Amino acid sequence: METTLVKQIYRDAESFGGKEVKVSGWVRTVRDSKVFGFIELNDGSFFKNIQIVFDESLENFKEITKLSVSSSIVVEGILELTPGAKQPFEIKARKIVIEGTSTPEYPLQKKRHTLEYLRTIAHLRPRSNTFSAVFRVRSLAAYAIHKFFQERGFVYVHTPIITGSDAEGAGAMFRVTTLDLRDTPRTPEGDIDFSQDFFEKETNLTVSGQLEAETFALAFRNVYTFGPTFRAEKSNTARHAAEFWMIEPEVAFADLEDNMRLAEDMVKYIITYVMENAPEEMEFFNKFIDTGLFDRLNNIVNSDFERITYTEAVDILKKSGEKFEYPVEWGMDLQTEHERYITEKVFKKPVFVINYPKDIKAFYMRLNDDGKTVAAMDLLVPGVGEIIGGSQREERLDVLEKRMEELGLKKEDYWWYLELRKYGGTKHSGYGLGFERMIMYLTGMSNIRDVIPFPRTTGNAEF
Amino acid sequence: METTLVKQIYRDAESFGGKEVKVSGWVRTVRDSKVFGFIELNDGSFFKNIQIVFDESLENFKEITKLSVSSSIVVEGILELTPGAKQPFEIKARKIVIEGTSTPEYPLQKKRHTLEYLRTIAHLRPRSNTFSAVFRVRSLAAYAIHKFFQERGFVYVHTPIITGSDAEGAGAMFRVTTLDLRDTPRTPEGDIDFSQDFFEKETNLTVSGQLEAETFALAFRNVYTFGPTFRAEKSNTARHAAEFWMIEPEVAFADLEDNMRLAEDMVKYIITYVMENAPEEMEFFNKFIDTGLFDRLNNIVNSDFERITYTEAVDILKKSGEKFEYPVEWGMDLQTEHERYITEKVFKKPVFVINYPKDIKAFYMRLNDDGKTVAAMDLLVPGVGEIIGGSQREERLDVLEKRMEELGLKKEDYWWYLELRKYGGTKHSGYGLGFERMIMYLTGMSNIRDVIPFPRTTGNAEF
Numbered sequence: 053m054e055t056t057l058v059k060q061i062y063r064d065a066e067s068f069g070g071k072e073v074k075v076s077g078w079v080r081t082v083r084d085s086k087v088f089g090f091i092e093l094n095d096g097s098f099f100k101n102i103q104i105v106f107d108e109s110l111e112n113f114k115e116i117t118k119l120s121v122s123s124s125i126v127v128e129g130i131l132e133l134t135p136g137a138k139q140p141f142e143i144k145a146r147k148i149v150i151e152g153t154s155t156p157e158y159p160l161q162k163k164r165h166t167l168e169y170l171r172t173i174a175h176l177r178p179r180s181n182t183f184s185a186v187f188r189v190r191s192l193a194a195y196a197i198h199k200f201f202q203e204r205g206f207v208y209v210h211t212p213i214i215t216g217s218d219a220e221g222a223g224a225m226f227r228v229t230t231l232d233l234r235d236t237p238r239t240p241e242g243d244i245d246f247s248q249d250f251f252e253k254e255t256n257l258t259v260s261g262q263l264e265a266e267t268f269a270l271a272f273r274n275v276y277t278f279g280p281t282f283r284a285e286k287s288n289t290a291r292h293a294a295e296f297w298m299i300e301p302e303v304a305f306a307d308l309e310d311n312m313r314l315a316e317d318m319v320k321y322i323i324t325y326v327m328e329n330a331p332e333e334m335e336f337f338n339k340f341i342d343t344g345l346f347d348r349l350n351n352i353v354n355s356d357f358e359r360i361t362y363t364e365a366v367d368i369l370k371k372s373g374e375k376f377e378y379p380v381e382w383g384m385d386l387q388t389e390h391e392r393y394i395t396e397k398v399f400k401k402p403v404f405v406i407n408y409p410k411d412i413k414a415f416y417m418r419l420n421d422d423g424k425t426v427a428a429m430d431l432l433v434p435g436v437g438e439i440i441g442g443s444q445r446e447e448r449l450d451v452l453e454k455r456m457e458e459l460g461l462k463k464e465d466y467w468w469y470l471e472l473r474k475y476g477g478t479k480h481s482g483y484g485l486g487f488e489r490m491i492m493y494l495t496g497m498s499n500i501r502d503v504i505p506f507p508r509t510t511g512n513a514e515f
Numbered sequence: 516m517e518t519t520l521v522k523q524i525y526r527d528a529e530s531f532g533g534k535e536v537k538v539s540g541w542v543r544t545v546r547d548s549k550v551f552g553f554i555e556l557n558d559g560s561f562f563k564n565i566q567i568v569f570d571e572s573l574e575n576f577k578e579i580t581k582l583s584v585s586s587s588i589v590v591e592g593i594l595e596l597t598p599g600a601k602q603p604f605e606i607k608a609r610k611i612v613i614e615g616t617s618t619p620e621y622p623l624q625k626k627r628h629t630l631e632y633l634r635t636i637a638h639l640r641p642r643s644n645t646f647s648a649v650f651r652v653r654s655l656a657a658y659a660i661h662k663f664f665q666e667r668g669f670v671y672v673h674t675p676i677i678t679g680s681d682a683e684g685a686g687a688m689f690r691v692t693t694l695d696l697r698d699t700p701r702t703p704e705g706d707i708d709f710s711q712d713f714f715e716k717e718t719n720l721t722v723s724g725q726l727e728a729e730t731f732a733l734a735f736r737n738v739y740t741f742g743p744t745f746r747a748e749k750s751n752t753a754r755h756a757a758e759f760w761m762i763e764p765e766v767a768f769a770d771l772e773d774n775m776r777l778a779e780d781m782v783k784y785i786i787t788y789v790m791e792n793a794p795e796e797m798e799f800f801n802k803f804i805d806t807g808l809f810d811r812l813n814n815i816v817n818s819d820f821e822r823i824t825y826t827e828a829v830d831i832l833k834k835s836g837e838k839f840e841y842p843v844e845w846g847m848d849l850q851t852e853h854e855r856y857i858t859e860k861v862f863k864k865p866v867f868v869i870n871y872p873k874d875i876k877a878f879y880m881r882l883n884d885d886g887k888t889v890a891a892m893d894l895l896v897p898g899v900g901e902i903i904g905g906s907q908r909e910e911r912l913d914v915l916e917k918r919m920e921e922l923g924l925k926k927e928d929y930w931w932y933l934e935l936r937k938y939g940g941t942k943h944s945g946y947g948l949g950f951e952r953m954i955m956y957l958t959g960m961s962n963i964r965d966v967i968p969f970p971r972t973t974g975n976a977e978f
Contacts, residue, residue: 055768057736059668076768077736078939096736096767097668122939126768151768152910152940159938175727175931176938178734188735191671198661205522205560208654212969213676213743214689214720214758216976226677226713227696228689228720230747233707236696244696250689250747250757251976257677257691264638264969264978271641272651273520273540273559279743280676284693284713294713295677304559305518305539305589305614447615468638468978475622475639476541476585477615506675506727513679513714515727515931 053128059098061131065141069133073143075102076126076151078179081162084117091116093127099184099332103142104129110148120154121161122179167502174506174515182341185333186503189326190491196325197278197299197487200318206301207272210279211261216253217465224284225256226294257282262300262482263416263469266445269302269480270472276301278487286510290499293488295508302482308418308427308444311481312404315431315440316357318485319402323349326494342496348435349494355401362386362408362425365394372398385412391430391437402433415455416469417443429483436493442483449473516591522561524594528604532596536606538565539589539614541642544625547580554579556590562647562795566605567592573611583617584624585642630965637969637978645804648796649966652789653954659788660741660762660950663781669764670735673742674724679716680928687747688719689757720745725763725945726879726932729908732765732943733935739764741950749973753962756951758971765945771881771890771907774944775867778894778903779820781948782865786812789957805959811898812957818864825849825871825888828857835861848875854893854900865896878918879932880906892946899956905946912936 053074061068061075077095084090088107095102104127106116119125129145160176170177177183201208214228230250231237237245246254261277268275277300284294301314327334327349338345360368369380369390374397378387386405395403407425410417417426427444446452452473456463463470491503501507506515516537524531524538540558547553551570558565567590569579582588592608623639633640640646664671677691693713694700700708709717724740731738740763747757764777790797790812801808823831832843832853837860841850849868858866870888873880880889890907909915915936919926926933954966964970969978 057668076941078733096732096734124768124939124941151942152936154938173931175730175934176734178731184734187672187731188670190673191665191669194671194673195661195665198658202654202658205520206654207651208657209650209968210653210657210743210760212758212971212976212978214745214971214976217978224693226691226693228691229696230687230689231696233690233692233694233696233699236699250749250973251971252974253976255976267638267978268641268650268968269559270541271559271639271647280673282677286713295675297673305587468636471638473615475617476587478539478587479614505672505731508675508677508714510713511715513675513677513716513718515675515680515730 057097058093058095058100058102061102061141062098062100065131065133068131069141071131072128072146073131074126074128075143077102077124079119079121079123079125079154081121082117082119089113089117091119091125093125094179099181099188099330099336103139104145104148105142106145106148110145112148112150115150116148119150120156120158122154122158123150124152125150167499171501171507178505181336183502185330185336186491186495186497187505189330189333189495190503192326192329193322193491193494194278194487196322197318199325200321201274201276201301204274206274206276207268209261209265209268209272209275209277211258211264211277213258213280214251214255215258216251216255217263223259225259226282226284228255228257259283260298260300260484262302262484263466265300265302265482266472266480267468269304269482270476270478273304274301275303288510290501291489291492293500293504293507293509296500296504297487299485299487300482302480304478304480306444306481307479308406308429308481311442311444311483312357312359312406312429312431315404315429315442315483315485316402319431319440320353322490323353323494337495344435345496351400352402352433357431358399358401358403360394360403360405362405365390365405368394368398383409383411386430388437391432392434395432395437396434400434402431405430405432410455413443415459415461416445416452418446419451419455427481433493436489439489439493440483440485442481444479444481447473447477447479449477520560521556521558521563521565524565524604525561525563528594528596531594532604534594535591535609536594537589537591538606540565540587542582542584542586542588542617544584545580545582552580554582554588556588557642562644562651562793562799566602567608567611568605569608569611573608575611575613578613579611582613583619583621585617585621586613587615588613630962634964634970641968644799646965648793648799649954649958649960650968652793652796652958653966655789655792656785656954656957657741657950659785660781662788663784664737664739664764667737669737669739670731672724672728672731672735672738672740674721674727674740676721676743677714677718678721679714679718680726686722688722689745689747691718691720722746723761723763723947725765725947726929728763728765728945729935729943730931732767732945733939733941736767737764738766751973753964754952756963756967756970756972759963759967760950762948762950763945765943767941767943769907769944770942771869771892771944774905774907774946775820775822775869775892775894778867778892778905778946778948779865782894782903783816785953786816786957800958807898808959814863815865815896820894821862821864821866823857823866823868825868828853828868831857831861846872846874849893851900854895855897858895858900859897863897865894868893868895873918876906878922878924879908879915881909882914882918890944896956899952902952902956903946903948905944907942907944910936910940910942912940
């Protein structure tokens with residue numbers, strides 16, 4: 053007999069009603085009286101459990117009443133529709149086969165556990181309601197992103213993880229090496245002799261695929277990356293991880309306005325897709341994790357995102373009369389408190405802030421005609437602050453080289469990046485979305501460790 | 516005026532015929548007489564070029580005739596249908612704006628280049644026909660994989676890239692560290708003091724996400740990974756890279772037969788999706804890269820894959836009378852020559868070989884009742900040999916622990932993996948598909964360096 057998934061039953065109960073079905077899954081609870089009992093069974097395919105009713109006509113009735121939480125079983129029986137009851141249907145078991153038992157020491161008993169505790173059992177936490185919901189949403193959001201870009205003809209490019217170059221000169225990097233650390237080879241000058249390392253040069257884990265993505269944008273026009281990126285920063289906050297996934301679209305013949313339009317469409321698409329495809333999970337988040345979630349997400353989907361310049365933002369903040377921890381001056385980077393004030397208090401919807409001072413932005417951003425700002429854009433959203441950062445890229449070779457000189461970047465390290473400007477360079481733009489930030493935003497989870505299956509942070513690389 | 520993509524024009528030329536259009540892209544060739552000229556323009560959205568006709572009525576006519584290959588331009592004009600001509604349509608230019616010039620030193624002039632040379636200009640090679648086709652197919656195949664699994668309700672799980680554990684005890688690993696290599700901290704015993712490293716322990720780049728994926732399969736039932744994996748092996752062959760992407764589905768309540776069915780469905784799905792969505796690119800490969808390609812791919816899509824045991828395979832090989840470089844004996848691993856003989860000469864279609872001797876397979880594969888083979892499966896395909904490797908996993912705690920002891924694996928290193936067998940373990944299965952192998956198979960490209968945007972191999976981490 054073929055196994056039916058619980059999701060199929062929930063989505064189309066009528067057609068299974070009164071029929072024989074076979075399901076398999078893990079026991080979430082068992083209750084019993086002397087002659088009959090109930091099992092809440094989760095089969096992994098669906099957020100909700102299905103109720104199994106069994107009675108002493110089963111030869112292994114006693115054994116079943118004693119099953120520990122998380123035992124795995126295979127059930128055959130009749131699906132009975134129970135309109136009016138708490139559950140819309142239940143399976144009246146004809147046969148229950150115990151596939152794998154569990155023990156009372158099972159660390160995920162049915163009671164409230166702290167998120168901190170659950171992190172220590174990351175191999176089991178996806179079996180809890182919260183993490184079942186988080187990681188299904190994560191999967192659906194990832195797919196929504198691919199779907200969004202592929203439907204628009206974008207080419208997905210796998211930029212390298214191990215890199216010999218440093219994308220932005222920004223962010224501490226992890227060294228990748230096969231040298232024997234106890235006895236590193238040396239040059240005559242006493243430096244490490246990287247010519248003896250695996251790649252015969254210094255290599256690190258990437259902090260961004262952008263520069264490589266640009267090479268593909270100047271061939272395929274519309275491209276995106278979606279892959280892991282790394283920061284070796286010892287910032288032990290709820291928003292930073294050493295390993296996280298990033299989406300970086302890059303579009304040729306696109307200016308900053310096109311870039312913002314793409315980002316706005318993408319954010320709305322992801323939210324809509326997840327709300328439609330994980331209604332039970334989203335309901336759960338809105339009820340138990342963040343009661344303002346639906347309001348916040350609906351507000352985003354239904355808003356036209358605002359666009360203001362950095363200079364306007366600074367004016368607004370200065371005139372606000374608000375006491376900020378960091379007083380605002382033109383030229384400084386906006387802090388989360390400023391970003392949230394603008395998006396939550398002033399506009400009450402997502403806001404693109406554009407044209408930042410060049411001195412606080414990366415070398416590759418396009419210099420505006422005023423000579424002091426660049427065509428950057430940050431997307432600020434209520435509840436979080438910045439969620440996307442991007443820019444139009446500097447396509448003028450002379451301007452780019454001048455900027456690199458100012459910052460002390462060596463031209464020879466970027467020879468291929470510079471060649472993109474020599475051989476048919478075009479106006480082009482792109483942005484980066486931190487995938488985990490998006491998942492936090494979608495779920496209301498407030499710690500990045502709780503939206504990554506096996507998070508890597510300072511002092512933590514378990515599992 | 517809105518820009519139209521060349522792909523849109525090719526897919527629906529009729530509706531653009533006689534109308535004003537605007538396109539932008541890169542010049543592939545310019546030919547001219549004194550009073551008019553032709554440009555082959557590629558806009559990145561499509562494999563084929565569009566022909567632009569221009570004449571001396573344009574004020575910058577002279578400049579245009581002198582454009583170097585790869586210059587970027589924006590063209591406005593009328594799309595004229597030219598039935599019967601070599602091209603089905605062309606754009607009669609009213610205006611051509613030069614966006615970015617190029618130079619005669621452009622390293623990708625219109626002539627035959629060797630694949631080896633093109634690897635040295637990996638930032639430009641996607642502009643060539645071959646690599647335009649390869650990397651679009653790569654993108655579509657990646658999407659096909661996500662689509663296949665998502666449509667079946669699988670949860671996509673991002674397993675960690677930086678890992679404190681060694682998935683199989685197999686495969687050399689890259690060290691990840693932030694220690695100062697010139698002055699590594701030491702323990703009193705003189706060993707490296709990894710407690711001072713970023714993660715306060717030894718960490719490496721993952722060789723497989725399987726073990727972590729199993730934890731998710733025992734919660735979500737059907738899961739898959741799709742991410743980068745690494746091998747620090749100095750094997751300088753056409754089939755090995757230090758960094759490559761892998762797909763690893765893992766399914767609870769599934770046995771080896773279910774596993775094979777999933778693999779067969781997946782392979783057929785990927786091929787069908789790419790053939791349907793990149794017909795021009797596939798035509799190109801079949802014509803210029805591998806003239807047997809369509810026959811081979813169609814054969815796969817239309818075959819029921821064969822299933823034989825390892826023992827049967829060895830019998831067939833021994834009785835074949837064939838002279839192999841490595842003579843066959845029961846107990847040895849099959850070499851590519853053996854695999855290809857079986858799939859190409861004997862069955863002439865894809866073959867699953869199952870139940871390999873336990874001594875040549877990984878510790879986690881399920882021991883068969885004969886006590887000497889395990890429930891492993893390799894999928895062999897004509898033209899390549901092995902393309903997928905998988906198994907039913909050992910779910911019996913005692914059997915698994917015994918096997919780990921035999922192999923000298925420490926139980927404490929795998930505590931969480933073992934716990935999956937304590938708390939409601941179930942029968943489960945999975946496999947791994949090397950993404951690049953699949954792309955080589957789909958395109959006929961014979962070197963793995965030519966299907967990865969920026970390949971990493973011994974001594975090579977350029978770009």
